[in-house]
Amino acid sequence: MSEYKATYLVVGGGIAGVTCVESLAILHPEESLIILTASSLIKNVSNVSFYAKTIVKFDVHDTEATSLHKIHPNLNIVYDSLKHLDTTNKVAVTESGIQINYNLVCICTGGIPRLISDSRKCKRILGIRDTESVQEFQEKLKNGRKMVIVGNGGIASEIVHATRGIQKIWVIRDDYISATFVDPGAAEFLQDTLKSNIEKNDSPVLRRHIFSEEDTLVSLNKNLKSAALGPDWYRKLENTRNETGEQELEIIYKVEVESVIEREDTEFPLDVKLSNGKTVQCDFVISATGVEPAVSFTWDIEPKFGKDGGLAVNELQQTSIKDVFAAGDVACASWEHAPHWFQLRLWTQARQMGSMAAKAMHSKITNEEVLQDFCFELFTHCTNLFGYRVVLLGKYNGQGLDQNYEILLRMTRGHEYIKFVLKDGRLQGAILIGETDLEEMCENLILDQIDLTLFGDDILNPDIDIDDYFD
Structure with a gap:
């Protein structure tokens, strides 16, 4: 010994x-x-x-x-x-x-992947977590025609974004994509990358909304956990059938997988039964529903x-x-x-x-x-989603703010999405998507809790360089 x-x-x-x-x-x-x-x-x-x-x-x-x-x-x-x-x-x-x-x-x-049920008895259900599982996924991609992706975090989002030449059915239990990280507005912004009709040079849109934490649009699902694959992991994927670059994608919202059954006498080897009663067929299933300690x-x-x-x-x-x-x-x-x-x-x-x-x-x-x-x-996380740099700061989705709080948005389609969460005139969190160059300013504003009431909506006015106020 x-x-x-x-x-x-x-x-x-x-x-x-x-x-x-x-x-x-x-x-x-x-x-x-x-x-x-x-x-x-x-x-x-x-x-x-x-x-x-x-x-x-x-x-x-x-x-x-x-x-x-x-x-x-x-x-x-x-x-x-x-x-x-x-x-x-x-x-x-x-x-x-x-x-x-x-x-x-x-x-x-x-942590270990929190796989969907039936994963132990079905080898066509893959949990993406480490290098070996990504390599196995690559092998499935070579001959696969249709896959089901289950989960709504960073891994699922990047699989949808990075793979081409294969039909994809994205099954999520939320009513918008990438809910682990972003809000519905940011999800809509990111989802534009899955479409080919983004109009360039759109004018920035400035909006102010007031929500409470109970509002389903901005409340955080505290049970969601991010999966444990690192930044840019998806670059390991090599799908040689990316000839057209088009997305063949169907997103099914507010459902979960009830069962996965293997078939021998059908076009596709798997039947995936969903909680809405629908059954979809595919070659394999990717389970990206988070990890457990x-x-x-x-x-x-x-x-x-x-x-x-x-x-x-x-x-x-x-x-x-x-x-x-x-x-x-x-x-x-x-x-x-x-x-x-x-x-x-x-x-x-x-x-x-x-x-x-x-x-x-x-x-x-x-x-x-x-x-x-x-x-x-200060909570901070920097990652990439759908080809954009994404920076999350503080209570970026209003987490833990029991009273009413304000949300200030600026969005330019195909370019940037900026969201500020304010309470009593002070910045509590932010989502920065794209090359915004606002990271350091937002960090300082959250940590110092400077009263921003006097600035009003001008905090995100694209015609004003707000950085000048806080140099």
Whole structure:
């Protein structure tokens, strides 16, 4: 039986785990460190760009785990899965029986796809989550004629946008597309990219609406979670049948999949029965309905879990068990959140949590004080949807605003969509789609809570450079 010993043990080779390892290598290079990963491929961040203090865009790609030796020569890599965690004796046992003695451990096991029913007995139902599943999807695309996409988050949206030459039926339980991230107005703006009749040089439209959180158009479905694939993952898709570039797409709103049945005597091998009574046929189904925290190992002491099934962590990413930390999709942010921050299971937050966990673990060993990172003051997410840059800030859909609030919109078809959420004249959140160059200004306005009442609708007047007011 193999046995290892290290000051720090990090479990998981995703963004949270790798960020934690990289941060510990910088903070405490003289201490021993082990990463336990089930795959020889790990997720790595590159091309990090800052649009503002907290707004970060980066690329995610797969790389060999051995590349981590470049930043930490004393790092040990154990290729296995965690089976049992003995937190009393501080021993981690892997599936193959390897024992790892540690001082501090950080659990970064990520999430597992929340697949639709019948997925276990039907190989034609694919859950898109990691590199291997994307490769399997590519194989299906080569000969597929018709597919059903289930889900309404970033992954489903980009599959619809990036694939050509195949019939697509997009099944969503909401009444507009991309509801995980955007509101109905932004969804309509993005949906224009699926059409070929966008008229250029439209004049900007400025509108003011007042909604309450109960309004179905702007309320957030708090049960929705983002899936865990990184920015620009869809560029891996290579559909060589993209000759016309046309979209063959049908969107079915406000329905869910009830069952998937395999057939042998029909044109298409799958019958997908929907909750509206309709049955559609296809070659395969893509299930992109989010993730669940992956806690598949056993414990000697049961930790506290959050409402979403993740390991409950405080502001320093500590679990309820001494010397056990957690970060990324497996963690549930159970501290009292800043007014403009909330948790969504995104690569952005996995990276933030992994870095925070490393700082807290280092301070625990060195007996130094550490404060929560500033990035947890404001929810930010930068991604791409339907070919547009999308930046989400603060309470971009009015999340948690119990009283009435105002929404200010500016939209130019095919160019930009800007939405401000204001309460008592102060900016609470924003959606920025396109090259708006308003990211830093919006960040400052939300964090500083400047009263904007005097500006009225001129905040988004396209003839006024509002940046000049806040330089």
